[in-house]
Amino acid sequence: MFRLVALASGRGSNFLEILKAIENKEIPNANFVGLITDRENTGAEQHAKNYNIPVKVISYSNFSNKIDFDKTLLETVKELEPDLIICAGYMRILSKEFIDAFPDRIMNIHPSLLPAFPGLRAQKQALEYGAKVSGCTVHFIDEGVDTGPIILQKCVEIPENCTEKELSDLILKEEHKLYKKAIKLYCERKIEIQILPNHRKIVKIKN
Numbered sequence: 001m002f003r004l005v006a007l008a009s010g011r012g013s014n015f016l017e018i019l020k021a022i023e024n025k026e027i028p029n030a031n032f033v034g035l036i037t038d039r040e041n042t043g044a045e046q047h048a049k050n051y052n053i054p055v056k057v058i059s060y061s062n063f064s065n066k067i068d069f070d071k072t073l074l075e076t077v078k079e080l081e082p083d084l085i086i087c088a089g090y091m092r093i094l095s096k097e098f099i100d101a102f103p104d105r106i107m108n109i110h111p112s113l114l115p116a117f118p119g120l121r122a123q124k125q126a127l128e129y130g131a132k133v134s135g136c137t138v139h140f141i142d143e144g145v146d147t148g149p150i151i152l153q154k155c156v157e158i159p160e161n162c163t164e165k166e167l168s169d170l171i172l173k174e175e176h177k178l179y180k181k182a183i184k185l186y187c188e189r190k191i192e193i194q195i196l197p198n199h200r201k202i203v204k205i206k207n
């Protein structure tokens with residue numbers, strides 16, 4: 001069994017889709033051993049409770065500095081002994097210590113086709129650029145912002161006169177399918193990391 005730990009800050013719709021995929025055996029060999037949120041009363045917390053997943057709230061507002069927060073987060077996650085950490089709408093930048101502790105074992109989903117439009121409000125960035133397509137990307141987290149090795153991507157056409165909300169909804173529908181697919185591949189040990197001559201780490205999917 002693969003031990004999954006989720007990190008979330010908000011409504012947790014991606015987290016819920018993964019919970020459902022585990023429940024209906026689409027991902028047969030994984031279990032969530034914990035959800036960690038950085039604030040009280042998130043949608044993600046509610047989903048975890050409905051599925052009897054242990055929740056730890058490490059509220060950022062209870063800490064006087066980021067160093068102590070980061071230390072507590074790292075210790076808490078280490079105690080859960082995860083095989084894979086899943087950022088599901090987690091809005092904080094992870095510390096270098098955290099990333100170093102779990103090399104190529106932290107996944108994230110981002111609502112654009114990286115490397116285009118990293119960072120916040122990627123859907124708005126795509127619209128303001130006049131892009132005709134966007135999409136979503138599941139990637140491993142490295143030290144940069146949305147720069148880690150790309151695992152899977154899905155393209156979405158941007159309709160004319162689309163609003164940020166409409167584009168977010170179109171992309172979110174694809175996110176819900178893509179994230180569980182990537183986690184399934186990981187749990188089937190089909191994800192391989194390669195290093196290119198230019199030192200870039202990339203993902204190869206095994207058959």
Ligand code: GRF
Binds near residue numbers: 013014015089110111
């Ligand atoms: C998603 O759009 C995801 O791509 C981004 O944050 C959003 C989280 O949504 N990283 P949810 O909490 O999974 O509903």
